[in-house]
Amino acid sequence: MPKQTFFNISKDKRETLLNAAQKEFSRVQLSEALISNIVKSAGISRGSFYQYFNDKEDLYFFLLNKYAKESKESFISILKKLNGDIFNTFIEMFHLMLKKFKTKEHGDFLRNAFLNMNHKIENTFTNGFNKRKFSNELLELSDLIDKENLNIADEKEFRHVMQILMVITLHNTISNFTNEMPIKESLENYITEIHLLKKGLCKERRR
Amino acid sequence: MPKQTFFNISKDKRETLLNAAQKEFSRVQLSEALISNIVKSAGISRGSFYQYFNDKEDLYFFLLNKYAKESKESFISILKKLNGDIFNTFIEMFHLMLKKFKTKEHGDFLRNAFLNMNHKIENTFTNGFNKRKFSNELLELSDLIDKENLNIADEKEFRHVMQILMVITLHNTISNFTNEMPIKESLENYITEIHLLKKGLCKERRR
DNA sequence: AATTATATATGACAAGGTGTCATTTGTCAA
DNA sequence: TTGACAAATGACACCTTGTCATATATAATT
Structure with missing residues (x-):
């Protein structure tokens, strides 16, 4: 997590920094991203960066979490809309993600x-889905899901x-990139x- | 792929280098591995390294390919042993992998x-499994698999x-690490x- | 208002990694 | 012996990282 200092500075400055980070992490993947580029692009000193974050990853996962949070919210809202039909929820979510990947800001x-x-x-x-025990997040979801048609014997x-x-959804999402498929084909698969x-x-x- | 030079040098030297690489890639993941460590440990000059490989990844994937090849061979041999029962083949393969991860040399x-x-x-x-068309590898497997019990309509x-x-198998393998589960529990899951x-x-x- | 305490910002710096290249060394054939 | 080619070398320029002593800003206290 970012240090407290990061949350103390002005919202403006914080957003400038996050935009700079987003730009760098859009250019290359995490391991190739350069703090020096972020710092330059945000117009802050090198020392300041380390006053806000422990390292690159600290910042990266802070950003990624925002995306993840949005996704989870979308998922829940779709699930509600579809009355707990988990399969069609995943399908609609998958479609939504593919479309988001095409956008210039987040793609x-x-x-x-x-x-x-x-x-x-x-x-x-x-987060929380693949843990051994029920997480709060999964618990929240669980109540929304229609289990009538699920072929399951117990909670496990x-x-x-x-x-x-x-896992299958994630993997198909990645395939969409690596194989550079049109959305339609990915969706069919x-x-x-x-x-x-x-x-x-x-x-x-x-x- | 490594450059021709790498295949020209003596087998001894080549193996020393590969051992050094294996050592470094066992220490940390690819993106954190240092060429300077490999070079030092192998006792060759920095310049030589670049005479053999284009970069870190060149060497890494050469090594990884050897592991992958072994795995594929194991898979086929198990499949034959089990008379084409693909489900039990995957289960036995999964078990085999977990055990291999415990070994000191490869773990x-x-x-x-x-x-x-x-x-x-x-x-x-x-490789070849998740391509759109039938790869040679999948074709070779396909003949060995008993499709009688598979609930499939066509080749697609x-x-x-x-x-x-x-995908499910891979993911479970990774979970075994991240959750630090005992083999028995991973296998059950x-x-x-x-x-x-x-x-x-x-x-x-x-x- | 003046002074002190605390929080934030800075950039120079040492340490260390990367990829290159001119040069040296080794090998083999003519 | 010589020449041609292959392989080995390590110094070098360039770059990034994380730190730290110092400077500046902000808040608190008297």
Whole structure:
């Protein structure tokens, strides 16, 4: 987390700095980003940077968290709109993300994040989903989800279902970048996979 | 790919260098690894390094490819042993990998690779699986797999099934690290997910 | 208002990494 | 022996990082 100093400075200055960071992290991925570029672009001294943050990553994950938070809010709002239909919620969310990636303001930043998705970045987005126990976030979601049609025996299986959907969704998002597919094709592929997940990969219901 | 020069030097020298690289990439992940450490540890001059490789990544992916190749061979051999049962093959493979991660010689290297898995590293391992068309590798596998019990309508769905299994498997592997779970627990979680995938996430068979 | 205490800003600096290149050393064939 | 080519070297210029002593601004106190 940024240091207290960062939250003490004026909102203007803070936003200038965040914009500079966003610009740098849109240029290249985290590991290639240069503090010196951010500092230059924000018009602050090198020393100041270290008065606000511990390091590059400190700043990066602060920014990324804002994106993640927005995403989670979108997700919940879609889920409500679709009356708890988790599958279609994921599909609509997937579509929404692909469209967001095309925008000029966020596209490159997210692109770099997803192209270099690792467990830490993933966790920022899926925070709480893949933990062993129920997190608050998952708990909040859980109540909104219609479990009638879910083929689950207990709560543990429910968590795994959510995790599976999450992972497959993330992976399809990344594929959209790496294969440079048009949105339509990505969406088709994704829906195919969701369909497969729903109906099961195995022919026999009981074996 | 390494330059021709690298393949011209003596096998001894080559192996010394690869060992030095392995050591450094076991210490930290790719982006934090230092050429200067590799060079020092291998006892060659800085200039020589650049006579063999274009950069750090050139060397890294050469090494990683060797691991990936071994994995693929293991996979095929297990698949044959299990008469094309793809689900149990994945489970046995998963188990095998977890055990390999515990070994002293490969553990740290693989750990760093998986903890920082991105699409490029992933692609080294799953190479050919997630492409739009049938790759040679997938084609070779395809013949070995018993499709009788697979709930697939066509070849396209088959590719997606393979991709789903791959992605879920990778993710569970990474979880094993990040959550520092004992092998037994990881395996249980994984099997739960495979089971869910097989039977389908949705209750109704036809909707 | 003057003084003191505290918070913030600065940029020079040492340490250390990178990739290059002119030069040296080694090898092999004529 | 000589010449041609391949491989090895390490000094070098350039760059980034994180720190720290110092300077400046802001708030608090008398």
